[in-house]
Amino acid sequence: xxxxPWTTSxxxxxxxxxxxxxxxxxxxxxxNVTVRPLPDDGPDIEITxxxxxxxxxxxxxxxxxxxxxxxxxxxxxxxxxxxxxxKELDYQGQYRGVFPIKVNQLREVVEEIMDAGEPYHYGxxxxxxxxxxxxxxxxxxxxxxxxxxxxxxxxxxxxxxLGRKLGKQIIMVVxxxxxxxxxxxxxxxxxVKPLIGIRVRLSAKGAGKWxxxxxxxxxxxxxxxxxxxxxxxxxxxEMVEQFVLVxxxxxxxxxxxxxxxxxxSEAARFYAKLRQMGxxxxxxxxxxxxxxDYDGSKSSCDSxxxxxxxxxxRDIVWNISEVCREEQVPHPNIVSESGRxxxxxxxxxxxxxxxxxxxxxxxxxxxGEPKHKLVRDLIEIRNTLNRNNRREFFHDAVQIxxxxxxxxxxxxxxxxxxxQIENLFWxxxxxxxxxxxxxxxxxxxxxxxxxxxxxQFLCNFSVFQSMLDHWALGQLFPIxxxxxxxxxxxxxxxxxxxxxDSDGKISRFINDSDARDQANDTLPLHHFNGKPYYLxxxxxxxxxxxxxxxxxxxxxxxxxxxFLDSDEExxxxxxxxxxxxxxxxxxxxxxxxxxxxxxxxxxxxxxxxKRDVLKPNEGMRLLESYxxxxxxxxxxxx
Numbered sequence: 001x002x003x004x005p006w007t008t009s010x011x012x013x014x015x016x017x018x019x020x021x022x023x024x025x026x027x028x029x030x031x032n033v034t035v036r037p038l039p040d041d042g043p044d045i046e047i048t049x050x051x052x053x054x055x056x057x058x059x060x061x062x063x064x065x066x067x068x069x070x071x072x073x074x075x076x077x078x079x080x081x082x083x084x085x086x087k088e089l090d091y092q093g094q095y096r097g098v099f100p101i102k103v104n105q106l107r108e109v110v111e112e113i114m115d116a117g118e119p120y121h122y123g124x125x126x127x128x129x130x131x132x133x134x135x136x137x138x139x140x141x142x143x144x145x146x147x148x149x150x151x152x153x154x155x156x157x158x159x160x161x162l163g164r165k166l167g168k169q170i171i172m173v174v175x176x177x178x179x180x181x182x183x184x185x186x187x188x189x190x191x192v193k194p195l196i197g198i199r200v201r202l203s204a205k206g207a208g209k210w211x212x213x214x215x216x217x218x219x220x221x222x223x224x225x226x227x228x229x230x231x232x233x234x235x236x237x238e239m240v241e242q243f244v245l246v247x248x249x250x251x252x253x254x255x256x257x258x259x260x261x262x263x264x265s266e267a268a269r270f271y272a273k274l275r276q277m278g279x280x281x282x283x284x285x286x287x288x289x290x291x292x293d294y295d296g297s298k299s300s301c302d303s304x305x306x307x308x309x310x311x312x313x314r315d316i317v318w319n320i321s322e323v324c325r326e327e328q329v330p331h332p333n334i335v336s337e338s339g340r341x342x343x344x345x346x347x348x349x350x351x352x353x354x355x356x357x358x359x360x361x362x363x364x365x366x367x368g369e370p371k372h373k374l375v376r377d378l379i380e381i382r383n384t385l386n387r388n389n390r391r392e393f394f395h396d397a398v399q400i401x402x403x404x405x406x407x408x409x410x411x412x413x414x415x416x417x418x419x420q421i422e423n424l425f426w427x428x429x430x431x432x433x434x435x436x437x438x439x440x441x442x443x444x445x446x447x448x449x450x451x452x453x454x455x456q457f458l459c460n461f462s463v464f465q466s467m468l469d470h471w472a473l474g475q476l477f478p479i480x481x482x483x484x485x486x487x488x489x490x491x492x493x494x495x496x497x498x499x500x501d502s503d504g505k506i507s508r509f510i511n512d513s514d515a516r517d518q519a520n521d522t523l524p525l526h527h528f529n530g531k532p533y534y535l536x537x538x539x540x541x542x543x544x545x546x547x548x549x550x551x552x553x554x555x556x557x558x559x560x561x562x563f564l565d566s567d568e569e570x571x572x573x574x575x576x577x578x579x580x581x582x583x584x585x586x587x588x589x590x591x592x593x594x595x596x597x598x599x600x601x602x603x604x605x606x607x608x609x610k611r612d613v614l615k616p617n618e619g620m621r622l623l624e625s626y627x628x629x630x631x632x633x634x635x636x637x638x
Contacts, residue, residue, distance in 0.1 A: 006488035014489070014524055015480035016510060019296020024070060024345055025538065031486030033536060035348070037069035037564060043571040047482050047536060050562055050572065051350055057577050059558040060637050061352040062461040064540070068575070069564045071109065071346040071541075072116035075099075077309065078290075078338060079120040085313040086334075091321055093331040098147050100125040100288060101135065103339030103542050108561060108576065110138055113342065117144070123169075125149060125337045129156050136163050145335065146170040147197070147285065149220075149247075152179055154186055161192040171283070173197040173247045175220045180230055184237045197245030197285065198222060198230055200270045204250060204263040221248070227270075231277060243279045245335070246271045249287030253340060256300040257307035257315060260289065264319040271320075272327035285335040286316055292344045294476050294539055295510035295519075303476040303510070309341070340542040347541035349466055349557070350482065353533040354638060355458035356493070359426050372417040374400050374407075378424040385428065390435045391443065393428070401425045429453060454522035455493040456505075459535065460636045463497045463504045464551035466544060467537065471503060476510050476519060478538040481526060489524035495535070498636060499552045550589060554634045555581025584630040594630055601626050 008027045012018055017025055023039035034044040050065055082095035099113050101124055114122070121143040124135045127150035135146050136159065146168055148160050152175075163170040172194055174180045180196070187194045201221035222230060234243050248267040254260055264286055271284050290312055291305035300306045307315075316334065324331050371379075377400055381393050404421045407413040433450050436442040442450075469475035479495070497504040508519040526533065548556070559578040564571060584594040605619040614622070 006486070008486050010488070011480075011485035015478070016296040017478075017480065019298070020293055020478045020510070020539065021296075022293070022345060027485050029486075031484055033480065033482045033485065035067055035070070037067045038073055042069070042564060043566070045562070045564075045570070045572050047348060047350070048534065049570050050560060050574070051482075051534060053570075053574050054558070054560040054577065057560075057574065059560060059577055059579070060633060060635065061350060062466060062557040062635060063350045064466075064545070064557050064559045065348045065350060066109070066541070066559060066561045067346050067348075068108075068112050068561055071112050071343065074342045074345060075113055075116040075120075075122060078336075078342065079117065079122060081309045081313040082317070082334065082336075083120075084310070085317040089314065089317050089321060091317050091331055093333045095334050095336075096121060096123065096145055096283065097336050097338065098123040098125040098145055099342060100127070100337045100339040101131050102127050102546070104343045104545055105131065105134065106545060107134075107138075109343060109346075109541075110134070114138060114140075123147065125339075129153075129159070132156060132159050136166075136168075139163075139168060142167050142169065144169065145283075147245075147247075147335065147337065148172045149175070149199070149249075151175055152182065154182060157183055157186040157194075158190070161187060161190050161194060164192050164194065169195065171195040171197045171245050173199050173245065173285075174222065174230065175199055177222070177226055177230060177233070180233055184233070184239065187239075188237075194239075194242055195244050196234070196239065196242045197247050197283070198227065198243070199247040199249065200224075200227060200267060202248050202250065202263055202266050204259070204266050231274070231279065234279075240279055243274075244281060245283040245285055246274060246281055246332075247285040247287065247335075249289070249337070251289055253291045253302070254289035255291055255302060255305050257305075257311060260307075260312065261315050261319055264316050265323060268320045268323035269327070271332060272323055272329045275329040276327065282333055283335050284320060284332040285337065288337040288339055290336070290338040290341040292340050292539060292542070294478060296478070297511070302474075343541035344539040345541065347539075347545070349461070349537040349540045349544075351459045351461040351535050351537065353457050353459055353528055353535065354636065356528045357456040357458065357496075359453055359455055371420070372413070374404050374413075375417055375420045375424065378421060378428065382424060382428050382431070385431055387435050390432045391446075394432050394446065397425055397428045426453065451521040453492070455491055455525075456496045457493045457525060457528065459495050459497060461497050461557070462499050462548075462551060462554040462635075463506065464499060464501070465548035465554050466540070466557060467506070468547045468549065469543060470506060470508075474508065476508060477540065478510055479506070479523060480536055480538070482534040482536045484526050484533075487526055489526050491525045491527060492522035493525050494522060499554070501551065504551075550586060553583075553586040553590070555586040555589075557635070558633075581634055582631050583634055586634055587630070597630065598623070598627050 008031055012027050024036055026034050028034050032046045032048050034046055036042055036044050054063055086095060101110055118141060121141055123144035123146055124139055125147040126132045126135050139146055160170045160172050172183055183194055199221040201223050234240055250263045271281060274281055293305050294303040297304045321331060381397055385393050404413055404418060408418050429449055436446060463471050470477060495506040507521055509523045511520050558580045560574050561576045562572050563575045565573045602623055605623050608614045609616055609619045
């Protein structure tokens, strides 16, 4: 039976691009991945074209590409979805969303979001003093909100009240009773009326990897008894009018819409009871949690979501309005703190493959005298292997491999024979696995060894810097080649980074559209022929830019910020580039001064010259090379 030729549609299905791409990503006829920042009416951009432009500007790999128009589209999409739900359900309040800058504090990202959100009076959420200082300067719209979450000290409160003096709508959310006392005290000292919110601790618990953010044992928020005490404190301080917001948060990346419904209904009941107690609360903050479908399965698994944005917004609006109708209280303005859903899609990390560690070799040079008996036995198995004897011969091959290991450890097997046995074993295993490829089931012992068979593709990046959530939490991210998608990927591999840590690898990948129950252990990849081979890590814009660490001192990667432009032949231009950390930059972060390092090296080179170990010119060239190297990139350059 003749195999059908591979098409780009096969690649789209293999990497489930239509599933997680959310209409932003696709593949063109040439087999190159494209991005459409404005999916309804905008042009497609070949990501490889962006890479070429970035290389011409001197940027190497790894390279983070930000599509700023896509970022703006996400802001508009969220706000329009809430507007549509409010109109459809005849809701009497407004939507006043805020972007939680902890998700991505990069100034260019925050400014783009604020600019795109200006028509909607879209605000900012902060959770620390540094974030508040940044927000005070960036925030300009007097009708939009600044929501202050997290624990607060007197300086935090003072800066929030400074914003109040400037006419900003800054709402300090109380996380514990001691905070409310501090807000009241500092406000009285400065003579500034605060705007106060209270986070309530719901019994409803989140779902997914961040489920512990909500529920009765959550880190933040007031239980019912503390909430009642807080209302008494506000009355005593004559600050009833200052209590303007009820807040809750049940976790990030909530995959199941039922979790959202339960939490919103419970929180709305708190809002209604507080209104009935005489507090003129005007806003209800439903927190974050709007998920991103990383694996494209549209399911309730941790890396997905079983609802659409339209369903999410309608369910929030409807559940609040139903409780308000039952309790006969006004509809509050709705605040949400969606960050992941705003920024995840706009960033693509590009890494280059620079080598491969193969499990099997097509040829192993013969060493020594005639082949060992164990080698001859494996050759016999390979020559007579068929579908009928595949499992029996697998067991025989395993026995021979184990026997070879035992003999080698006793000194009874030379390196040449051991190399041949290992290679033949994996070749036989590959053939046995191929017999099961089109069958409904595979024996567990065969499936277990299949996981060990994939090649390791060496990639120029650090998991700890660029994909910390994958390493720490097992978060799945879509990964696919950025070109050659009109070719069939014949290899299955894992990805390893350039750190010296054995955990610096990616060995869990999203499934294709036909297998959504669990992650794959390998990724389909093309033959690495020494030519540029680029992989794209998608949906990287949330948290990964900020949370990356300095393991092995690799530091931040190069960035290119892309805008659409119809006047450009390519349809885009790179508006700004940001160079990644140099070696001197990251050494400075751990208290190694660049100038001091150069002086210390010069002292050693001078001593070597005096001992006639180095000639003077050679020593000066070495020193110059060292000093120039301090200004070079931390990542590999070929």
